[in-house]
Amino acid sequence: MELTDRICIVTGGASGIGFEIARTFAQAGGKVVIADINVDAANDAARALGEGHTGVDMDVTDEAAVQRGVEKVIAEHGRIDVLVSNAGIQIVKRVEEFSYADWRKVVAIHLDGGFLTSKAVLPHMYARGSGTILYVGSVHSQEASALKAPYVSAKHGLMGLARTIAKEGGPHGVRTNVICPGFVRTPLVDKQIPEQAKDLGISEEEVVNEVMLGETVDKEFTTVEDVAHTALFLATFPSNALTGQSIVVSHGWRMD
Structure with missing residues (x-):
């Protein structure tokens, strides 16, 4: 599975699952742009990957910041081949204890971030007639757990976003899929x-x-390596035969 010279943006890529995806893509020959709200961490992570990889400042909840980051990638590389929407947080409370501000914060980073980054890269992918968008969802994209109302809601929402873009993007050679890890x-x-x-x-x-x-x-x-290997498989899949799908990576927690 090769990503030779493909330009890959990974949001929230400075640590955790995002960094492991970035590392795996780099090993497969991709040129990785680590997009993170902490630009120093993004630059440090990019340097750790080696020559040819870069960091970019990006708050995925800020439309202007997302657009600036994507335009910077286009200016430097001329195209975007893969977007991995991975940025996320978690706040654990019961529904009646959630403040609206905390609800909005979780939903904004996971779901609004997926929308804003997709919106920004799609015109460039459409212009080239190809592209892949991967959303890091969760088993909670398909079922629920107590204490995680905004997280579960946002992860369910990513499924709808991915399927809609799969329908709209298919004629332009763009495919979307959702990776649904168990607990990492x-x-x-x-x-x-x-x-x-x-x-x-x-x-x-x-x-x-x-x-x-x-x-x-x-x-x-589930390990970060499990998720990264799945991301590489989806990023290198050669056709629209696999689009609008969710791939569960959960050691059998969820079986579809």
């Missing part, structure tokens, strides 16, 4: 363990073994 042991997930233990009145061990891994086939977390 990142700082984002580590933060949730004590929060859920407190709210649910159970131990942290029970949160891990019953809430997070209880439905998996092997009691294993």
Whole structure:
């Protein structure tokens, strides 16, 4: 699976799942642009990938900032072949305890960010007659868990966005798919363990073994490598035969 000289933007790519996708794309020959709200971290991550990779300042909830970032990539490289919409956060509370501000923050980064970055890159992909957009969704794109209302809602929304763009973009050679990981042991997930233990009145061990891994086939977390390998497969798939789909990567937690 090769991405030789393809220009790949990865949002939220300075750490975690995003950085592993960026690293895997770079190893496959892609030229990676790490887009992150922390531009210093984006530049550091790009340097860690080696020569030919760059960082760009991008707040995915700010339309002007997204447009500036995309135009910078076009000015430097002349095209965009792959967009990975990965930026995200998590806030864990019950619905009645969520402030509207926190609701909007989660939804804006996951769903508005997916929309704004897609909107910005699509004209360039359409002009070339090809392109791939990948959304990092979640098993929560297809089902729900307690304490995660805005996250679940946003991840469901990404499915609708991907399918709509698959319909609109197909005639222009653009395909979209959603990667749906199970729990990945990142700082984002580590933060949730004590929060859920407190709210649910159970131990942290029970949160891990019953809430997070209880439905998996092997009691294993999904890894960043699992997600990155799936992203590479989808980014290099050669036709529109695979578009508008969700690929679940969850050690059997969710089986479709």
